[in-house]
Amino acid sequence: MSGSYICGANGLPSADASALIADKGAACVVRAALEIMADARRLSCGQCVFCREGTIQLHELLKDGTSGSATGEDLELLAEIAVMVRDYSGCEMSSKAAGALVDLMGAYPDEFDQHFRRGRCPALACPAYYTVHVLPDLCTGCGACVQACPEAAIAGGDGMIRVIDGERCSRCGRCLEACDGIAKAIVKAGPVKPRTPDAPIPVGSWADDGGGRRRRRRGQENPEGGVE
């Protein structure tokens, strides 16, 4: 006899959490949760507070957790709200979506912890948590990446090893795609960064002398993020 919630009629979130839990492969589960919640938020009919406001909060928390602006407390809040939305929302749509989040958090607690507490995305799927680099020993100097970059973030002319300006780069990934069929010289990096020249140098002139721009710090010898 309660009101006629129409979220169900709006559809269900598209992402399939149970498949992810069975085999997540290289996927980032936090991003998957983010997408589920973005859908749920959009699908909510707005009549019930846990569905309407709950999915907004979960979505906002996941946005922060995947963009480097979350805290450890936010992770606890995420868990608390997810359970409540699952149990008390008035409709199948949001209770399924929140249930998927609860399940993902249960199956991959470490991934959530990495995102929220350590600012890392092990799958290198969250742009806030990786940088993009041209590996100097693989770059052929073709310039395809320069063409592809919408931010003009890549320096270097013909025959030069290209260098990406981390400040300008928006992590859109176009250069990765451009280089993928040529030299596979462009990579994403988590906390451990590959060594690259500070400025473009002629192809073939790169010698890894152990000096230069070393970003590696002590205690990070075993990078979970690694280099792709």
Next chain:
Amino acid sequence: MDSSVFTVCIDGAEVRASEGQTVLQAAQAAGIYIPTLCSHPDLVPQGGCKLCVVEIDGFEKPVTSCATLAAPGMAVRTRTERVAKVRGLAMELILASHPADCTSCPSYLHCELQAMIQYIGVTHSRLRTVKKAHGVPDPRNRLIVRDMERCIQCGRCVRACRDLRGVGALAYLKDDDGESYVSTVDGESFGDAGCRHCGACVEVCPTGALRDVDGLFAKEGPRELALVPCRNECPARVDIPSYLRFIAVGEYGKAVAVIREKAPFPLSLGYVCARPCESACKRDKLNEAIAIRALKRHAAENGSAAEWRSAAIARAPATGRRVAVVGGGPAGLTAAYYLARKGHEATVFERLPAAGGMMAAGIPSYRLPREALASELEVIEAAGVDIRLGSPIGSAAELLASGYDAVVVATGAHDGRRLPIPGADLPGVVTAVDFLRSAYLDGGAGAPARVAVLGGGNVAFDCARTAVRLGASEVTVLCLEAEGRMLADADEVEEGRGEGVAIKNGVSFVGVLELGGKASGVRYESIRGFSFESGRLAVDALPGTEASLEADLIVFAAGQAPSLGPGFGVGLSPAGYVLADEATGATGVRGVYAAGDAVYGTKSVIKAIQSGRVAAASADRYLGGDGIVDETLAVRPRLSGRLEAVEGFESLGRLRPPLSPPADRRSGFAAVEGSLDREAAGREAGRCLQCDLRASMGAVATWSDLAAVKSAEGAEVAR
């Protein structure tokens, strides 16, 4: 015991519930407070705010009590840790997207949400602040302010409009980003959405998101009354929306019965009521007020007396008590009418040769045909009132001494005031009271060619327009007030002008001119402004602007006062008004009551009627009666409250009764204003917003007024 009634246990207390009742309703009926923001006594539950969750034995987790039916033997706990947790988070979620600045909100301190925040005891702190973009209040909405930033999407307004009114002007919508919000369908103005302006949505809104525009309703007095502004403003509190509904369906006799519940002069009022109701009408703020007076007249002219007559002249068994009413105007006649109905022997002593007071001797017949008045006097006499004309009374004591058990003094204010200027007493200078009385009662002579009326109120125009009809060729109204600020109704000024009355605004009077021992005109000067300082007029004259207007007759329409002397035997104010208690009409003298203009000065017929009712009730109580003069003469149909959407309802304009052309008006005393025809009357009555529907809606019990003690304990647990 009735099988549909059973007991449930709520918080350890055995509580009676009946089949079909929800757990929430059963708890509320037992005075047990359960918080809720989306449920409302008049609305189907939505179960969306989740504040009403309770634990019920046998249920695995807390459930919403608004959407769970009570069942025999149920064990309910309203204040547990789990319940507090759900309520707490629900409240936090609601607040996360609600502005935090309560003090700047017009609903501050009158807001259910704000009270709930205190009850649940949560703050805005933990969650992400969500800013929803819902636009600014739409200036096209003249009655309802929609401040959607403060909307908590409880859906009460949506359900009220859809389920109670059948209008469906409000709905849950989605913006381009998929964010839900509540608004008029398609974001239209209320008017374009087919809104009937019943106010139900505003009434149920628990926040400041839907509000009445400022100044729509009176702030003082009981709320059920204030919500129906026409009725609230009517001195006699005539049930206007009820009779308009009767008129809308052509039940004119029943409409008259409704009016007669409060006033025995429906037809006369249909002609001359000062219609304070129309000035207050809620529809006036939307576009134009309902033509209440014209509708009243239409009903009174066309209604069958069979609907009310026998009830309206029915009398209680004779009490053997005798009441004398001094003065046969609306106040005195009304008092006598009710006293007669109460079983007393009521006699009206009227000094003039006709009954009706100013309705007979002052109000022009082109505004109130005397046959209309006569038809109502007939009913009053049929109810047993003995009206004695040409019977002046010297004192109240003389009546008490001659065997009357009580006296009502309703002698009116028939002493016209003369301005304190040189020449005011010359022949050819008369007061408005005398001028009108000679015209309408004494079968008066004609008027001279040139008439000057000094004064700017309705009475001044009565004199001027009467003079025109009596054959005067040059009629001028002179007054202190500037154009557009005159005390007379705009209609009077307009119609008077149409009949050829000249108006001279912004002048003060220097003196009456004399020629051969007779008044020959008036001398005046222009003024910048004027004020009344401790009752005395102070004018700011413009030097060198003195001028004269020649006239054969000068009429002073500068107010009137009662004419009772100290010899009458009741207390009088320095200005000559009878001292009487406003709420009871009691004078200082035992058994003597007072009503009408004699008490408070010239006001209106409807105020006089109400004053007469009050005096009658008091006198009846004095004579051993119950003092109840209210009665039901028409049974109201049960209202479904459904209005349905009507396209263009908001912009429906006022339908005006026809006015006879100025040429016809000048030459005779026939009624100036015509009557609405049947079709127009139905349409005009159908424009009414039916403000009383809102007044009859259920109220939400808040934690502070429902079982205060229990809810205080509840707050502790909830925290």
